[in-house]
Amino acid sequence: MESVDLIYKAIYILVIFGITLLIATYSTYFERKIAAFIQDRVGPNRAGPAGLLQPLADAGKLFFKEDFIPAKANKALFVIGPGIAMLVATMSSAVIPFGENLIVDGREIWLQAINVNIGVLYVFGVVSLGVYGLMIGGWASNNKFSLLGAIRAASQNISYELAMGLSLIAVLMMTGSLSLREIAEQQHGFNWNIWYQPLGFIIFLICAFAETNRTPFDLPESEAELIGGYHTEYGSMKLGMYLFAEYINIFVASAVMATLYFGAYNFPFMLELEAWLADMLDSVVAANNIVTMIGVGVMFAKIFFFIFFFMWVRWTLPRFRYDQLMKLGWQILIPLAILNVVLTGGAILLKEHLF
Amino acid sequence: MENLFYFLSSLTLLCALMVVISKNPVHSIIFLIITFFTISGHYILLNAQFLAAVNIIVYAGAIMVLFLFVIMFLNMGKDERDQKTSVITKITGAIAGGLLFVVMIAALKDATLQPVDVDNFNSQIGMVENLGQLLFTKYILPFELASVLFLVAMVGAVMLGKKETGERHF
Numbered sequence A: 001m002e003s004v005d006l007i008y009k010a011i012y013i014l015v016i017f018g019i020t021l022l023i024a025t026y027s028t029y030f031e032r033k034i035a036a037f038i039q040d041r042v043g044p045n046r047a048g049p050a051g052l053l054q055p056l057a058d059a060g061k062l063f064f065k066e067d068f069i070p071a072k073a074n075k076a077l078f079v080i081g082p083g084i085a086m087l088v089a090t091m092s093s094a095v096i097p098f099g100e101n102l103i104v105d106g107r108e109i110w111l112q113a114i115n116v117n118i119g120v121l122y123v124f125g126v127v128s129l130g131v132y133g134l135m136i137g138g139w140a141s142n143n144k145f146s147l148l149g150a151i152r153a154a155s156q157n158i159s160y161e162l163a164m165g166l167s168l169i170a171v172l173m174m175t176g177s178l179s180l181r182e183i184a185e186q187q188h189g190f191n192w193n194i195w196y197q198p199l200g201f202i203i204f205l206i207c208a209f210a211e212t213n214r215t216p217f218d219l220p221e222s223e224a225e226l227i228g229g230y231h232t233e234y235g236s237m238k239l240g241m242y243l244f245a246e247y248i249n250i251f252v253a254s255a256v257m258a259t260l261y262f263g264a265y266n267f268p269f270m271l272e273l274e275a276w277l278a279d280m281l282d283s284v285v286a287a288n289n290i291v292t293m294i295g296v297g298v299m300f301a302k303i304f305f306f307i308f309f310f311m312w313v314r315w316t317l318p319r320f321r322y323d324q325l326m327k328l329g330w331q332i333l334i335p336l337a338i339l340n341v342v343l344t345g346g347a348i349l350l351k352e353h354l355f
Numbered sequence B: 001m002e003n004l005f006y007f008l009s010s011l012t013l014l015c016a017l018m019v020v021i022s023k024n025p026v027h028s029i030i031f032l033i034i035t036f037f038t039i040s041g042h043y044i045l046l047n048a049q050f051l052a053a054v055n056i057i058v059y060a061g062a063i064m065v066l067f068l069f070v071i072m073f074l075n076m077g078k079d080e081r082d083q084k085t086s087v088i089t090k091i092t093g094a095i096a097g098g099l100l101f102v103v104m105i106a107a108l109k110d111a112t113l114q115p116v117d118v119d120n121f122n123s124q125i126g127m128v129e130n131l132g133q134l135l136f137t138k139y140i141l142p143f144e145l146a147s148v149l150f151l152v153a154m155v156g157a158v159m160l161g162k163k164e165t166g167e168r169h170f
Helices: A003-038 A054-064 A075-095 A119-129 A131-140 A144-175 A180-186 A198-211 A236-261 A270-281 A284-314 A322-354 B002-021 B025-045 B049-074 B078-082 B087-108 B128-137 B140-161
Strands: A101-104 A107-110
Touching: A003 A054, A003 A075, A003 A107, A003 A236, A003 A284, A054 A236, A075 A119, A075 A131, A075 A236, A101 A284, A119 A131, A119 A144, A119 A180, A119 A236, A119 B049, A131 A144, A131 A236, A131 B025, A131 B049, A144 A180, A144 A198, A144 A236, A144 A322, A144 B049, A180 A236, A198 A236, A198 A322, A236 A284, A270 A284, B002 B025, B025 B049, B049 B128, B128 B140
Parallel strands: none
Antiparallel strands: A101 A107
């Protein structure tokens, strides 16, 4: 790779990293605003106009609190736990295609950090590692409630990973590729996967809620039964890291759902728009760049919608009981996902034989 | 590239050793997870991305979580640590390890590296498309047999975990 390409790539990765952190920061603000809206309250409105500086105030408070480590805790692992949670959360946005290519000085820049031909597996692998942060932190606290939270997190993640993987397989059978860029390209225009995989999408959505430990699946941290679950003993910014990692996970899960099922950066009539723009501006390059930037905007609009959906569900639905959660995962979602795989395979074969 | 290989290899060996040496079972498991990561690094060096990803998903992502789960459940570490190992155990351990060492030396003494045909080597052989082609054509029988074996194991696990009639559940 040439050095210029390398610099563009480095800038792009830094920008995506910054955007990820920014969105996670402001998710905490919007979570409280949306909660307030749903419960007919005002929400944070003291720091800055409309409370917009609230995340900064929160971060400042968390940073300056006393950093406390319990006496009987395993010190090294207690500190590493939130770090792992944060590291794993920020890793998965590397393979997500946030847009098509920009053309600068005749050089194509793809708006994706790394294009590997196993992108879906990469995301899946990183997601499956996410539970280590919670488990190690919960165990190292040397507290029964933390340990129970950690054990719940582990069993819940393993159970829902299976259904998630099976619902992904149906998409992979349709697209015939593991590369997220290729999956995004195949959903050109309005040919989104959601029209072909509604059942698969619903299964994936439920599993995404379970994997990110969000209500109604937030049993690892249910405050009514476990005080605070795996982060009972945590305070100051170490607690902040756990909460922050959760919001980054929501962002990444939203981005993956938008890419796999809602056409990523594609929007209806994008080819027509590009042709019209090329005609108007008399420049193919400018038209391509403008359409790409609109595509990036569309991608983020889809991501924001899903983040809003996560919050909407949190403030609407009550929490599951633990046996209900396991029953839903093993006895309903996995058989449904297998049915979805069989139906998709049958439909693909029928299409080949009939048309 | 070669330096990377040596770095990864030494890290792999170090972490694998730490798995055995660590007194605390949870530390052992964490070192085992790092070992799986370094092995995945080796797969990537060999241009086998699919194997690397699957290694992470299956071993680091699922099996090790279960290991950690069980060890946390049993809360091992505190009581076992103080127990003294008896002299007989140490002697038998040394003899068994020494015998294994002799066998390995005997097996590897005459081993030579196979020369690699650099010109005709297909660097794309580890890619997921090629792997799938091979699995579903040349190795279809072993592949299907392995899946039947998994099914049998799964049915057996469900049978063992099933509630028997009359058994009380708290």
